[in-house]
Amino acid sequence: MGFGMLAATSLFQRDLLGASLSSPLAPQIPHFPPTAKSVIFLYMDGGVSQVDSFDPKPQLTKENGQAPKFKVDATVFNNNGNLLKSPWEFKNYGESGIPISDLFPHIGSCADDLCVIRSMTALSPNHPNANYALHCGHVLAGRPSMGSWFSYGLGTMNQNLPSYVVVNGGLMPPGGMQTFGNGFLPANHQASLVAPKHPVMNNIQPRESLTELQRKKLDYLNSIDRSLFQNFHHADEVETAIQNYELAYRMQMEVPEVTDISKETAATKRLYGMDSPFEQTRQYGSQCLIARRLVEQGVRFVELTVSGISGADRWDQHGNLKAGHEMNAFAVDQPIAGLIKDLKSRGLLDSTLLVFSGEFGRTPFAQGQNGRDHNPQGFSMWMAGGGIKGGTIYGATDEYGYRAVENKMDVHDLHANMMHLMGIDHKQLTYRFSGRDVRLTDVHGHIIPEILA
Amino acid sequence: MKRVYFLLSTVLLVSLALLLAWVVVLTEGQFAAEESVEWAQFLGRFHPVILHLPIGLFVGLFVVELAALLNRNDGLRRSAHILVWLMALTSVLSAYLGLLLASNGDYSGDTLWLHKWLGILFSAGALVLAFFKVRIVCREGVGNGLYRFLLVGLLVVMTVVGHYGGNLTHGSGYLTAYAPDWLAAKLDKPNEAVETVVSEDGAIESNVYTRQIQPLLEQYCVQCHGIEKQKSKYRLDTYEYLMTPGKMGDTPITPSMVSESKLIEYLWLPESDDMAMPPEGKPRMSAEQIMLITHWVANGAEGPPVDEAAVAAERAALEAERTELNQLIKNGIMVLPVSRGSELFYVDFQNVKGTVADEDFALLANYKDRIQELKLAGAAVTNAQLELLRGASELQTLNLSGYSSADDAVDVIASFSALKNLIFYGSDLGDAGLSKLSTLNLDSLYLGATNITPKQFSAYQNSNGAVRVFGDVDLNAVSAIEVIDLENTADFNPNKK
Numbered sequence: 001m002g003f004g005m006l007a008a009t010s011l012f013q014r015d016l017l018g019a020s021l022s023s024p025l026a027p028q029i030p031h032f033p034p035t036a037k038s039v040i041f042l043y044m045d046g047g048v049s050q051v052d053s054f055d056p057k058p059q060l061t062k063e064n065g066q067a068p069k070f071k072v073d074a075t076v077f078n079n080n081g082n083l084l085k086s087p088w089e090f091k092n093y094g095e096s097g098i099p100i101s102d103l104f105p106h107i108g109s110c111a112d113d114l115c116v117i118r119s120m121t122a123l124s125p126n127h128p129n130a131n132y133a134l135h136c137g138h139v140l141a142g143r144p145s146m147g148s149w150f151s152y153g154l155g156t157m158n159q160n161l162p163s164y165v166v167v168n169g170g171l172m173p174p175g176g177m178q179t180f181g182n183g184f185l186p187a188n189h190q191a192s193l194v195a196p197k198h199p200v201m202n203n204i205q206p207r208e209s210l211t212e213l214q215r216k217k218l219d220y221l222n223s224i225d226r227s228l229f230q231n232f233h234h235a236d237e238v239e240t241a242i243q244n245y246e247l248a249y250r251m252q253m254e255v256p257e258v259t260d261i262s263k264e265t266a267a268t269k270r271l272y273g274m275d276s277p278f279e280q281t282r283q284y285g286s287q288c289l290i291a292r293r294l295v296e297q298g299v300r301f302v303e304l305t306v307s308g309i310s311g312a313d314r315w316d317q318h319g320n321l322k323a324g325h326e327m328n329a330f331a332v333d334q335p336i337a338g339l340i341k342d343l344k345s346r347g348l349l350d351s352t353l354l355v356f357s358g359e360f361g362r363t364p365f366a367q368g369q370n371g372r373d374h375n376p377q378g379f380s381m382w383m384a385g386g387g388i389k390g391g392t393i394y395g396a397t398d399e400y401g402y403r404a405v406e407n408k409m410d411v412h413d414l415h416a417n418m419m420h421l422m423g424i425d426h427k428q429l430t431y432r433f434s435g436r437d438v439r440l441t442d443v444h445g446h447i448i449p450e451i452l453a
Numbered sequence: 454m455k456r457v458y459f460l461l462s463t464v465l466l467v468s469l470a471l472l473l474a475w476v477v478v479l480t481e482g483q484f485a486a487e488e489s490v491e492w493a494q495f496l497g498r499f500h501p502v503i504l505h506l507p508i509g510l511f512v513g514l515f516v517v518e519l520a521a522l523l524n525r526n527d528g529l530r531r532s533a534h535i536l537v538w539l540m541a542l543t544s545v546l547s548a549y550l551g552l553l554l555a556s557n558g559d560y561s562g563d564t565l566w567l568h569k570w571l572g573i574l575f576s577a578g579a580l581v582l583a584f585f586k587v588r589i590v591c592r593e594g595v596g597n598g599l600y601r602f603l604l605v606g607l608l609v610v611m612t613v614v615g616h617y618g619g620n621l622t623h624g625s626g627y628l629t630a631y632a633p634d635w636l637a638a639k640l641d642k643p644n645e646a647v648e649t650v651v652s653e654d655g656a657i658e659s660n661v662y663t664r665q666i667q668p669l670l671e672q673y674c675v676q677c678h679g680i681e682k683q684k685s686k687y688r689l690d691t692y693e694y695l696m697t698p699g700k701m702g703d704t705p706i707t708p709s710m711v712s713e714s715k716l717i718e719y720l721w722l723p724e725s726d727d728m729a730m731p732p733e734g735k736p737r738m739s740a741e742q743i744m745l746i747t748h749w750v751a752n753g754a755e756g757p758p759v760d761e762a763a764v765a766a767e768r769a770a771l772e773a774e775r776t777e778l779n780q781l782i783k784n785g786i787m788v789l790p791v792s793r794g795s796e797l798f799y800v801d802f803q804n805v806k807g808t809v810a811d812e813d814f815a816l817l818a819n820y821k822d823r824i825q826e827l828k829l830a831g832a833a834v835t836n837a838q839l840e841l842l843r844g845a846s847e848l849q850t851l852n853l854s855g856y857s858s859a860d861d862a863v864d865v866i867a868s869f870s871a872l873k874n875l876i877f878y879g880s881d882l883g884d885a886g887l888s889k890l891s892t893l894n895l896d897s898l899y900l901g902a903t904n905i906t907p908k909q910f911s912a913y914q915n916s917n918g919a920v921r922v923f924g925d926v927d928l929n930a931v932s933a934i935e936v937i938d939l940e941n942t943a944d945f946n947p948n949k950k
Contacts, residue, residue, distance in 0.1 A: 027787060029793050030792045030793070031710075031792065031793055032792045032793070033792045034791075088941070102941040105937050106934050106938065109930065157801050157803045157804075158803050159804050265902075267925070267928060270931070271931060278947030298801065298803040298830070322945075323944045326942045330938070333938070334935070334938075337934075338931075342926065344923060345878065345899065345901040345902075345923050346876070346879075346901065347852060347854070347874065347878055347897070347899035350874070427712060
């Protein structure tokens with residue numbers, strides 16, 4: 001037995017940091033060498049239409065206005081009309097020639113960094129359930145969100161910031177806060193929400209005029225909690241509360257600093273579209289910029305939600321597809337491309353995994369005259385950076401873009417691959433709950449070598 | 454009449470002896486060459502059934518002879534006469550079957566060799582004993598002395614043969630595994646059943662591998678995957694071999710990775726499967742036993758206790774290392790293994806605000822040849838400190854974003870021979886520094902927001918074609934896309950809003 005073996009099995013795992021950092025968010029050692037250290041999850045709330053974004057379907061254009069020749073499943077509204085061609089043209093981008101619609105010309109300019117997955121499927125056709133599945137791997141509420149799993153499995157580098165941060169654009173996803181919940185994992189692993197405006201976080205400014213005063217208050221609170229903790233042997237909830245107070249105390253300094261984008265150069269702000277004539281673009285730009293700053297500071301998992309500004313809506317265009325998708329695309333296209341380019345320029349794209357996905361896609365046939373209904377059978381998403389093979393297209397839908405027919409993927413596969421890139425064996429990361437060693441991927445999930453660099 | 458009996462008996466005993474010799478030759482030669490002869494294998498398996506007969510009969514014979522000696526009773530002598538025949542016939546039958554069993558290749562090694570030849574010796578001795586007895590009974594001139602001498606001799610041989618036979622079936626530690634301590638000490642054999650090691654935190658705990666895993670492998674696997682035989686070039690007789698790849702290229706086990714452990718897969722396969730281990734017909738492990746091995750692998754597959762002094766020294770070194778690293782971590786310098794089991798570190802100054810204490814950096818420098826990735830993350834590290842890392846041999850990724858006096862750091866950076874990714878974003882690197890970087894065999898170089906002139910930037914790019922060089926983002930290209938974007942958004946024009 002060599003030096004390494006003993007080191008690996010006894011000394012260098014979770015207990016390494018125990019002596020010096022008694023924090024539940026202390027960094028943990030990955031199962032194998034990771035290619036990504038952080039995730040930025042670009043959540044496209046409502047469901048982007050795949051045939052209008054990353055999955056061109058000439059057959060749909062050809063048969064525009066005709067009744068579908070294929071079997072149509074019942075949809076949510078079941079007000080299904082004829083086939084509806086995409087109102088947008090597609091162009092081939094980059095050396096890889098990935099076709100992307102005119103909705104996303106900025107993201108198109110990053111095509112060679114993207115791995116477009118055209119065969120994604122959802123576990124439910126309803127917003128909240130599909131959303132829980134996308135975030136937590138299960139259609140019902142109450143399971144830990146993937147960000148919580150990453151926090152639990154890997155901890156975080158920066159001890160003054162939470163490990164899992166949602167930069168909240170203002171529109172709470174269907175399903176509410178449980179989407180970001182820690183479920184049965186210790187509460188330290190739930191998401192902390194910051195807003196891209198003042199105040200970034202409620203109560204982040206101390207009420208006490210003197211730091212010592214606040215410290216004394218906290219110490220007193222701590223001593224009360226400790227005695228409670230001792231009365232209830234190993235009460236996780238009490239321990240978590242104590243830890244949360246301490247983290248919040250440290251965050252008072254760090255959060256305002258990390259979310260302050262005023263010091264960014266004009267060029268950077270321009271890159272993220274913060275000089276856009278459109279308020280939503282400016283807001284999403286600041287969200288992306290904050291996401292980059294958080295990742296730079298070592299935060300493990302960052303999620304961006306879409307805008308809650310008056311007049312904004314999720315990607316859920318049951319009607320008025322053209323205006324609605326154009327507005328949403330305009331809001332996120334330049335900021336996301338800016339984020340990719342900025343990360344790349346700073347040498348951070350290789351260690352940051354970007355995931356762009358809605359909870360499902362949309363039907364290739366119309367709902368009413370000019371909308372599209374929910375479609376969980378097949379849709380597109382993409383990943384970039386962090387060990388993903390750029391310039392790749394994986395999987396395919398049928399000729400109308402309705403069902404995934406080749407290399408079908410589901411949320412468990414997505415989670416398994418995200419974990420793999422972060423150095424976690426998704427089969428090994430478990431938490432004992434209700435008598436079972438529970439995984440994010442339950443009993444599913446396949447690693448897909450074709451999408452890995 | 455006695456004469457006829459004597460002659461017939463002699464002929465029978467001699468032919469049995471010749472038959473024994475023939476079976477020995479047969480199994481040594483022809484059978485041994487082939488993997489298995491079906492009928493031989495079938496008959497051979499009756500060896501353990503038959504062999505207890507001669508043992509019992511021999512003990513009976515011995516006791517009867519002893520009683521006859523003390524009592525001078527003719528009835529006892531006649532009983533002994535019958536017993537000696539039965540014993541000789543069953544022992545030679547047992548030898549035939551044993552030789553057939555040995556020939557099918559399931560058993561090998563020193564133990565087998567001893568058991569086999571002592572068994573042959575015993576059977577041959579039994580025939581001679583029977584012959585002596587017949588001569589005594591027929592008054593053909595042999596005295597009781599030689600007979601009794603042989604009787605005692607064979608008792609000794611039988612005991613030894615039986616012991617080795619038992620070892621072959623149950624494994625060599627079977628008999629003494631649960632011996633009390635004082636006896637185990639006398640036998641000069643460590644008592645494996647209660648062997649303990651002192652764990653890291655000082656608690657006494659049993660070693661799972663030595664106590665539970667190894668005996669299982671010994672019992673079910675090592676016959677074909679051990680020192681004598683290595684079917685498919687796999688061995689399972691030592692801890693190290695469990696992690697040594699065989700013919701298929703897989704390692705039997707990968708600690709903590711059950712799905713990467715072929716041994717576990719083969720054990721769980723149903724007996725009917727071609728890859729199932731032990732193969733069809735061999736004794737199989739119970740589900741509980743397989744589960745035990747599976748759990749052991751899943752929980753890191755800790756190995757056997759090793760040389761106490763070496764382990765203690767190693768542990769002390771690791772303990773010292775841990776104390777040092779924890780000191781660094783406490784001061785905000787994250788020094789973490791890149792993955793479980795790795796001796797290489799990812800070093801991150803994320804939690805350091807401002808300057809780094811010289812003694813911390815000096816401490817870190819002790820580990821310079823184990824740093825794979827270093828992220829200064831804006832900590833105010835000086836060139837004098839960086840100099841301490843000179844020659845770091847494993848450093849692949851170095852993030853010097855925002856570094857000051859970068860030009861003067863290039864000299865020490867050039868000494869990092871394994872360097873692949875070098876990030877100077879936002880540092881004050883200038884043309885002078887860049888020109889000195891050509892000696893490095895980089896994969897990627899990040900030069901955005903530095904003082905490098907466009908001229909020098911393209912000069913470097915031209916002369917280092919293999920390096921991916923990243924500069925500032927081209928905002929003109931962004932502007933061009935913006936124009937197109939506004940043209941394409943016909944129904945939605947943000948300028949109107």
